[in-house]
Amino acid sequence: MMEKKTNLKKLDPAQLSLLCAQWAMILKTGILLYDGADILVSTYENTSEQALFERIAGALEEGQPFYEALESTGRFPKYMIEMVRIAERTGNLDVVLDSLSKYYKKEALRNENIQNAIFYPVTLVVMMSVVIAILVVKVIPVFMQVFRNMGVSLDGSTQTILSAGIFVGYAVMVFAILLSVFAIVVIAM
Known part of the structure; x- marks a missing residue:
């Protein structure tokens, strides 16, 4: 042989x-x-x-x-x-x-269906993370700057909610990146 x-x-x-x-x-x-x-x-x-x-x-x-x-x-x-x-x-x-x-x-055909089943939700998560990233990186800082320029100070609970929102936004972005990498690895196999 x-x-x-x-x-x-x-x-x-x-x-x-x-x-x-x-x-x-x-x-x-x-x-x-x-x-x-x-x-x-x-x-x-x-x-x-x-x-x-x-x-x-x-x-x-x-x-x-x-x-x-x-x-x-x-x-x-x-x-x-x-x-x-x-x-x-x-x-x-x-x-x-x-x-x-x-x-x-x-x-x-089964492999193709599995790849499609993984691709669609991952695409949605990536798009959602892009929207959240824009909100966290661009929109929220603009609102905070507007409040500062108007001389309005945010009370403790509002500041806590904004900080929590920013933290959650970054956490979702990290999760989306990890999920995307995982999906790419699975699809490549």
Whole structure:
């Protein structure tokens, strides 16, 4: 078995869905795996995935099973490799690849929905924090300056409320920044 390349980034579910669908279509048309690998090498020529398909094609030409060719790239998830291994042994590779394509398509859609579910509230919190920041940094100091210029002194409770408002405003801004960073990290994963 070839050495694994674990330093490469795993393919995302949308890419896996497309690749499984392509392999399933190749097998359903009666094209042999290594010929199909050559077709995909030429299809992905001059793209970032060309080396991936060249590695798979090379492994297949050496006589390795398809699951080992996938595993040797270090770019495919263990689940997919094991399903392909079982499918090769049972003779259902095209059916399993088609099912894997549907599975990874659903996973990609679920990931997209999760990202959208996180993005919308985070956007609202960021917008709210911008409004609060403007109030705390620009508006409240203007009102305090107007009161000072008019010679009006604020009583203790009013001063306490303004100070508490400023403190809460800064706290909300810090919270919004931390929430935004957290959301960016989650979305990037």
